[in-house]
Amino acid sequence: MSASLLQAVFSGLALGSIYALVALGFNITHNTTKTFNFGQGEFLVAGAYVAVSAVLLLAGKPITGALSEIEVTPGRYFAALIVSIVVLGALGVLLYHAAVKPFVGRGGMAWVMSTIGFGIIIQNTALAIWGPAPLVMPSPLGNAVIRIGGAGVLPQEILVLVASILVMVCLDFVMRKTKIGKAVRAVAHSGPAATLMGINVSAIVVLAFVISSALAGLAGLLIAPITTASVFMGLTLALKAFSAAIVGGLSNARGCMLGGFLLGLIEALVGLWQAELREISIFMLIILVLVLKPEGLLGRRVVEKV
Numbered sequence: 061m062s063a064s065l066l067q068a069v070f071s072g073l074a075l076g077s078i079y080a081l082v083a084l085g086f087n088i089t090h091n092t093t094k095t096f097n098f099g100q101g102e103f104l105v106a107g108a109y110v111a112v113s114a115v116l117l118l119a120g121k122p123i124t125g126a127l128s129e130i131e132v133t134p135g136r137y138f139a140a141l142i143v144s145i146v147v148l149g150a151l152g153v154l155l156y157h158a159a160v161k162p163f164v165g166r167g168g169m170a171w172v173m174s175t176i177g178f179g180i181i182i183q184n185t186a187l188a189i190w191g192p193a194p195l196v197m198p199s200p201l202g203n204a205v206i207r208i209g210g211a212g213v214l215p216q217e218i219l220v221l222v223a224s225i226l227v228m229v230c231l232d233f234v235m236r237k238t239k240i241g242k243a244v245r246a247v248a249h250s251g252p253a254a255t256l257m258g259i260n261v262s263a264i265v266v267l268a269f270v271i272s273s274a275l276a277g278l279a280g281l282l283i284a285p286i287t288t289a290s291v292f293m294g295l296t297l298a299l300k301a302f303s304a305a306i307v308g309g310l311s312n313a314r315g316c317m318l319g320g321f322l323l324g325l326i327e328a329l330v331g332l333w334q335a336e337l338r339e340i341s342i343f344m345l346i347i348l349v350l351v352l353k354p355e356g357l358l359g360r361r362v363v364e365k366v
Contacts, residue, residue: 063210068332069325070208074217074286076324077224081279082301083308083316084228085272090310091248092268095160095171099179100276100301101294106151106182107144107277108289112195114140124190129198132285137200144277151182152273156266179294186291199285220282227278228317231271235313244268300327303342307349309359318358 082104086096097103113123118139119131159174201215235241246254247264255261279297280289287293300323308319323342330341349356 063212064332065329066209067211067213068328070211070213070217070221072325072328073321074220074324075328076304076321077221077228078279078283078297078320079301079304079323080228080317080320081224081275081282082298083305083320084231084313085275086302086305087310087313087316088244088268089272092244092265093160093164095164096175096302097155097160097179097269097272098172098175098298099155099177099182100272101296101298102179102182102186103148103151103273103276103294104280104283104297105186105289105291105294107148107280108197108284108293109186109190109195109280109291110147110277111140111144111281112197112284112289113190114143115197126195127197129202132198132200134200141278141281144281145274148273148277149270152269152271153266155273156269160269183291183294190291192291194288194290195284196288197284214286216282216285220286223278223282227275232313240267300342303346305356307346307356309356311360312356312358315356315358319356 082100085100089096112127115127115132115136116123116125118136119127121127121131155175155178159178160171163171163174199214199216199219201219203214205212206215206218207213233241235244243254243259243264244267246257246259247261251261254264283297301320304319304323305316306319307322308317309315323345326341326345327338331338353359
């Protein structure tokens with residue numbers, strides 16, 4: 061395998077892991093409430109900005125300041141991770157109660173515009189506080205290129221891939237092997253039946269939005285040192301993550317992971333050959349999957365009873 065091809069694979073896996081994290085957020089809320097947070101991209105932006113601001117404050121600087129590489133230590137980066145997850149989890153609770161709960165169980169698509177509006181509020185709040193200029197956050201691992209098989213890989217790309225895989229494996233274990241995970245799956249299967257079994261459905265639904273928002277915040281923190289934190293980066297990332305969920309199977313968490321990595325690899329490999337065709341190749345894949353297997357690669361077909 062040539063060095064350039066190997067480098068594209070590494071970059072694609074790192075990017076795909078971000079898509080997979082956000083796609084998991086779509087999966088969790090869809091399974092529990094049959095709704096999505098269409099402002100998920102702005103939640104990713106909020107996660108990145110909260111993390112950068114946390115590091116700035118720990119370094120004794122204002123939240124609109126600039127960071128040097130020496131100021132982003134692993135300890136501060138980890139503290140920023142905790143702050144970002146907590147803040148985004150709280151935003152998830154607010155989102156559910158303000159923009160989703162009033163419309164759950166009702167006809168129509170009012171919740172779509174409501175979640176989009178919530179995301180616009182977050183985006184404009186970020187613009188008002190930090191302005192339109194991107195915030196640069198150096199990687200806590202430095203920028204020295206690591207050579208693997210002749211390919212140059214940034215330490216942050218390895219961190220993104222490893223951290224994302226660990227989070228996804230742990231989340232998959234929790235959902236399949238713990239009581240909380242079983243409760244979430246029970247609510248996803250049937251809310252009324254879960255209530256009869258003594259499960260607090262409202263608490264589980266709120267938990268789903270907390271996890272979904274926290275995953276977006278984590279994705280923002282991980283990708284900020286690679287792309288810089290920009291108010292306008294969320295829409296594209298969320299759209300591709302949603303596409304990954306569709307490709308892999310929106311109702312299947314492992315399918316969402318697969319879809320994320322698949323889209324990341326396709327984007328990187330096609331970009332290696334012809335950069336202008338990256339977006340075209342992704343959405344051609346989506347159309348192909350929707351035609352041949354509408355439920356997604358790992359999704360299960362739902363047969364409606366007449």
